[in-house]
Amino acid sequence: MLYGTECWPTKRRHVQQLSVAEMRMLRWFCGHTRRDRVRNEAIQERVGVAPIEEKLTQHRLRWFGHVQQRPPEAPVRSGVLKRVDKVKRGRSRLKLTWDETVKRDIKD
Template identity: 80%
Template sequence: MRMLRWFCGHIRRDRVRNEEIRARVGVAPIEEKLIQHRLRWFGHVQRRPPEAPVHSGVLKRSDNVKRGRPRLTWDATVKRDLKEWNIAKELAMDRSAWRLAINVPEP
């Protein structure tokens, strides 16, 4: 945001909202870009062979701490993103269709 504010000629003291700056410059919200990046990585993982360590879950951390709320895992976040964007998990096998599904249009 600092770079976008500089680009528009505003400083924080001007009290111009981030949404207005992003709309003026034509940049998508960062939340959507993060979801897009996470789903792009999910597509890479899904297209790997089943015996790959990244696909089979060998690289997962094992925390033995059982106190408090369970940590939000990458899998749970991806499932939430897929549900929120109404994308089927099986679509990841077709790279061109997957790219079209997860693309965030710039405003």
């Protein structure tokens, strides 16, 4: 489910959708339904799984470490780390970029 998520500039909505899907799978795995009224934390503790937001952060920072190890002339590094200022973004463009997400993860 997390394949390729290290390249996403994830919004809160994405994290929420992933956590809902994960909890549905964990409930199914444990044999519980929503009607059983078992808390999410209890199911995560029983299975021994960390919250999906922590996993996303770990994947993103691991990928950032791999990008940093590449030589400066590598296409992946120049494409990720190059910032162009004074560029007007379109209306439908995401306001959050991948490098801004990584900076937020490093700060946290």
